[in-house]
Amino acid sequence: MNPVDVQSLSKTFETKEGPILRKTRRSLTAVDGISFSVPKGEIFALLGPNGAGKTTTVKMLCTLITPSLGDAIINGFSVVKEQQKVRESLGVMLTGERTLYWKLTGHENLQYFAALYHLQPSDSKERIEQLLKLVGLAEREDTLVENYSTGMRIRLSFAKALLNEAPVLLFDEPTASLDPQSSHLIRDLIRDLKREGRSIILTTHNMDEAEVLSDRVAIIDHGKIVQLGTPAELKQKVKTSEVIEIEARNISKQAVDAIQALSGISKVAFSDVNGEKPVLRIHAERGKEILPRILELLVREKTAITNVSVIEPTLEDVFIEETGRSLRD
Amino acid sequence: MRKISGIQSTIEVLSAIAMKTLRYYVRYPGAFLLYLVMPFLFTLLIFGMGGFVGGSEATTYFTARTGTSNVLIYEILGSSVWMTSWVVVEDVGVSLRNEQMTGTLEQNFLAPVNRFTFLLGLSLADIIITAGIFFIVVGSTIWLMMPTAFLGLLQAYLVLLLGLIPLFGIGFLFAGFVVRFKEPYTFVQIVNLLFAVLTGTYYPVTVLPYWAQFVSRVLPQTYVISDMRQIILANERLVNLYGGIFVLLALALAYPIVGYAVFKHLEKRASITGDFSKY
Numbered sequence: 001m002n003p004v005d006v007q008s009l010s011k012t013f014e015t016k017e018g019p020i021l022r023k024t025r026r027s028l029t030a031v032d033g034i035s036f037s038v039p040k041g042e043i044f045a046l047l048g049p050n051g052a053g054k055t056t057t058v059k060m061l062c063t064l065i066t067p068s069l070g071d072a073i074i075n076g077f078s079v080v081k082e083q084q085k086v087r088e089s090l091g092v093m094l095t096g097e098r099t100l101y102w103k104l105t106g107h108e109n110l111q112y113f114a115a116l117y118h119l120q121p122s123d124s125k126e127r128i129e130q131l132l133k134l135v136g137l138a139e140r141e142d143t144l145v146e147n148y149s150t151g152m153r154i155r156l157s158f159a160k161a162l163l164n165e166a167p168v169l170l171f172d173e174p175t176a177s178l179d180p181q182s183s184h185l186i187r188d189l190i191r192d193l194k195r196e197g198r199s200i201i202l203t204t205h206n207m208d209e210a211e212v213l214s215d216r217v218a219i220i221d222h223g224k225i226v227q228l229g230t231p232a233e234l235k236q237k238v239k240t241s242e243v244i245e246i247e248a249r250n251i252s253k254q255a256v257d258a259i260q261a262l263s264g265i266s267k268v269a270f271s272d273v274n275g276e277k278p279v280l281r282i283h284a285e286r287g288k289e290i291l292p293r294i295l296e297l298l299v300r301e302k303t304a305i306t307n308v309s310v311i312e313p314t315l316e317d318v319f320i321e322e323t324g325r326s327l328r329d
Numbered sequence: 330m331r332k333i334s335g336i337q338s339t340i341e342v343l344s345a346i347a348m349k350t351l352r353y354y355v356r357y358p359g360a361f362l363l364y365l366v367m368p369f370l371f372t373l374l375i376f377g378m379g380g381f382v383g384g385s386e387a388t389t390y391f392t393a394r395t396g397t398s399n400v401l402i403y404e405i406l407g408s409s410v411w412m413t414s415w416v417v418v419e420d421v422g423v424s425l426r427n428e429q430m431t432g433t434l435e436q437n438f439l440a441p442v443n444r445f446t447f448l449l450g451l452s453l454a455d456i457i458i459t460a461g462i463f464f465i466v467v468g469s470t471i472w473l474m475m476p477t478a479f480l481g482l483l484q485a486y487l488v489l490l491l492g493l494i495p496l497f498g499i500g501f502l503f504a505g506f507v508v509r510f511k512e513p514y515t516f517v518q519i520v521n522l523l524f525a526v527l528t529g530t531y532y533p534v535t536v537l538p539y540w541a542q543f544v545s546r547v548l549p550q551t552y553v554i555s556d557m558r559q560i561i562l563a564n565e566r567l568v569n570l571y572g573g574i575f576v577l578l579a580l581a582l583a584y585p586i587v588g589y590a591v592f593k594h595l596e597k598r599a600s601i602t603g604d605f606s607k608y
Contacts (some may be wrong), residue, residue: 066601099433103357116342116441120330
């Protein structure tokens with residue numbers, strides 16, 4: 001049996017919306033019948049844009065949210081029926097830095113959670129020192145967490161997830177808001193954990209992270225898994241296309257529609273992270289041949305082009321192929 | 330990695346939660362100072378109002394209704410029990426709310442610790458806090474104003490300890506409201522103010538209307554305050570107060586069971602609605 005076996009897991013939230021006294025009930029399906037397994041020693045990524053259902057999935061796996069339908073078996077225990085056993089089998093790092101006690105020191109935080117995970121007090125002392133050293137916080141163990149940088153807090157949160165040496169680890173956006181150096185450290189540590197035989201599920205909306213770190217990736221959108229496979233397998237699905245990436249300012253909707261209408265173009269996705277970096281990703285059968293026509297069209301639409309490249313497909317292109325949208329939308 | 334189980338792990342968890350809560354009190358000492366000052370301020374308020382209403386005859390009326398002329402000790406005992414009950418009823422719920430706001434509640438609920446142990450750990454810290462409040466406020470007052478009654482302090486504290494158990498039950502109930510509905514302050518503060526009105530904090534419950542006296546009989550503070558006054562002011566021995574002690578024991582059984590059952594029900598609802606992480 002695999003350490004993680006997810007069977008048709010679904011979650012529907014009932015919400016009330018509208019002004020007071022005229023509120024109406026609404027159902028929102030955050031996760032819609034997903035199934036997957038994670039064998040021992042595998043890194044499995046759930047990749048998708050914000051709101052795709054990744055965090056809800058993780059919260060169901062770690063017993064914080066009760067599934068509406070389906071079940072997941074963690075280390076042989078059901079998340080619906082055997083929650084305490086599931087909790088014993090898991091190390092979890094939820095997203096964000098506010099998962100720690102800011103008025104406690106780094107050492108005190110780990111000491112507290114070591115007790116909650118029933119570690120033998122004599123062993124926990126050694127384990128805490130080992131983990132603090134591992135995440136580079138040994139020198140700052142007696143500093144209050146409120147005086148840590150964001151990166152330090154996330155590293156401490158990561159160490160907390162490793163306290164109980166659980167066979168299954170869940171990391172929700174483990175490198176979000178980290179500097180490149182800390183991200184690199186966390187990714188290396190995740191690879192070491194895989195080598196130790198842990199089963200690791202991580203959620204990310206960073207396609208590069210999913211690609212370099214994961215053995216298999218499930219691309220999730222609107223609560224459903226739209227593609228599942230190794231990064232290489234998934235990218236093969238868009239291999240017939242070349243990908244043209246155009247960075248530009250003032251990209252109009254008319255321009256996007258006009259490009260989409262050109263023959264030989266299969267998909268066009270536009271993303272603009274925080275209004276700072278508008279990017280067009282265009283899937284075409286013969287990208288280099290069609291590029292002059294695309295550029296001519298953009299110039300005619302008075303688009304200020306800053307960079308153009310023809311690249312190999314990435315996991316983002318798998319997502320575009322499936323949904324017609326960019327991961328960064 | 331070796332793990333512990335059974336009673337040893339429960340003790341480790343309880344002491345870790347209590348220690349964490351106490352560290353927070355030490356690093357945010359403002360609340361503790363407030364709890365120390367409030368009983369004195371409320372007692373002063375009662376003094377002022379008594380003087381205003383009763384004039385030069387205020388003490389005479391007071392003695393006739395309470396059986397003691399020691400107004401200060403009478404009021405400070407009521408005040409300190411009220412403050413203690415305020416801490417206990419508010420603290421479990423407010424602690425959970427704070428954990429919810431800062432994101433640590435989910436971290437605690439991810440751990441393989443049953444919820445009762447978790448709530449009990451939060452309550453244990455309160456026993457230490459309330460002992461501090463009680464011994465500083467009541468101890469210092471008695472030591473200065475009525476040193477002969479100082480030995481009764483320990484017996485009075487035993488009554489308080491017994492009275493804390495049903496109060497924890499009320500605290501668990503509020504903790505459930507917090508997890509499910511958020512916004513603990515409205516409920517807790519209204520109820521805590523009602524407790525002051527109904528439990529004989531500043532006057533004997535016999536002055537209340539009959540229906541209010543009936544309500545006061547199911548509130549543990551009524552018995553704690555009354556028994557404490559008997560011990561300190563009337564030099565009564567604890568064993569002779571078995572009537573009130575018996576009721577407190579019954580309440581100590583009933584309130585935590587009801588409080589925890591409500592908490593578990595609301596917690597289950599919260600895990601369905603995803604409320605643990607909502608503000």
